[in-house]
Amino acid sequence: MTDLIKKTEDRIIREAERLHLTSISRSQCYQLEKRGLFPQRIKLGNRSVGWRLSSIIAFIKNPMSPTSEV
Numbered sequence: 171m172t173d174l175i176k177k178t179e180d181r182i183i184r185e186a187e188r189l190h191l192t193s194i195s196r197s198q199c200y201q202l203e204k205r206g207l208f209p210q211r212i213k214l215g216n217r218s219v220g221w222r223l224s225s226i227i228a229f230i231k232n233p234m235s236p237t238s239e240v
Contacts, residue, residue, distance in 0.1 A: 180222060185220075191226055194208075207236060
């Protein structure tokens with residue numbers, strides 16, 4: 171069962187789901203990301219980005235800590 175949870179948390183989420191989970195506007199998210207306070211986006215294509223769900227969950231649990239992608 172823990173493998174299923176890990177796979178779910180490792181999935182990529184898009185902007186709408188990120189907004190729903192964090193309630194942070196797109197522009198504020200970008201500013202926090204530039205300052206290293208929000209998980210880095212992952213480029214999915216020419217005009218699309220996403221975030222690892224696990225990184226967003228970690229941010230929600232501790233929003234004031236600097237983030238680092240592995």
